[in-house]
Amino acid sequence: MNLSMVSNYLHIIAMSVWVGGMFYIMLVEVPVLRNSLGSSDFTSNMTLLGKRFQKVGWFLLLILLITGLSNIMLEDSIADMMKNDNYAKSIVAKxxxxxxxxVNTAIHTFYLGPKMSNLAKKSSAEDxxxxxxxxxKLKKRSMISSGFSLLLSLVIVYYGLIASKI
Ligand code: HEM
Structure with missing residues (x-):
């Protein structure tokens, strides 16, 4: 295994955990918790699990950025690769x-999440x-923002495949 393979390997593993994690939340965690818990327990469990996934998620995004850039640096000839329109366009799109x-994940982590936690605490204290x-409203915005990240990831995967075919 050479360095370029290691970089590509880590890139693919990080991508799988990031995309797989979002699908897991949407297809397993949310429906199971929603069907088995009342509204306030659902919120507190989602907050706990969400906080953990956010930590893992930021780490994965960092790994994706580093390995994405090293995928480019470790090409045999970056100049030749960049002359290829499809390769250059995929990298710019990515x-x-x-x-x-x-940006979307930051809004979710640092604005929507804390605001929702505060409101949940307040509304459990006073009816x-x-x-x-x-x-x-915030919950809806947070669902939309999560869906948007998943959609963006799926398009990024598409451009990754285009870049790797060249
Ligand atoms: C700054 C961010 C990123 C950069 C610069 C980047 C760059 C690259 C490059 C250059 C390749 C081609 C590797 C090769 O030569 O075979 C690639 C492949 C790929 N990337 Fe990224 N990437 C980034 C982020 C992401 C993200 C966030 C995802 C998914 C969520 C992703 C998913 C993929 C996939 C699925 C491949 C194809 C792997 C293969 O089949 O070999 N990338 N990326």
């Missing part, structure tokens, strides 16, 4: 979509319809 995904309405 970098743009990756940046969007990082207030306005709070729970705001909470439901």
């Amino acid at each position: 970098l743009i979509l990756f940046t969007l995904m990082v 207030n319809d306005d709070l729970s309405e705001e909470y439901n």
Whole structure:
């Protein structure tokens, strides 16, 4: 195994855990917790599991960035590869979509998540319809933002495959 294979191997493993993790949350965690727990237990369990996945997720995004860049640096000839339109376009597309995904994940981690946790705590202390309405709005935005990250990842995988075929 040479360095380029190691880099590609780590890239693929990190991609699988990142995309697989999001599918797992959507297809297994959310439906099981929703069917078996009441609303406030559902929220606290989702928060606990979500916080852990966010930590793992940020690490995976870092690995994807590092191994993505080393995939490029370890090409036999970067100059020749970049002359290929499809390769250059895939890399530019990947970098743009990756940046969007990082911004979207940051909004989820540092804005939506903490705001939802605070509201959940407040609305369990006082029974207030306005709070729970705001909470439901945030929950919807957070679902949309998670779906957006998954969609972006699937498009990035597509461009990864184009780049690797060249
Ligand atoms: C800054 C971010 C990234 C850069 C610069 C990058 C770069 C690359 C490059 C250069 C390749 C081609 C490797 C080769 O020569 O075979 C590649 C492959 C690939 N990338 Fe990325 N990548 C990035 C992020 C991602 C992300 C976030 C995902 C998925 C969520 C992803 C999924 C893939 C896949 C599935 C392949 C194909 C692997 C193969 O079949 O060999 N990449 N990437």
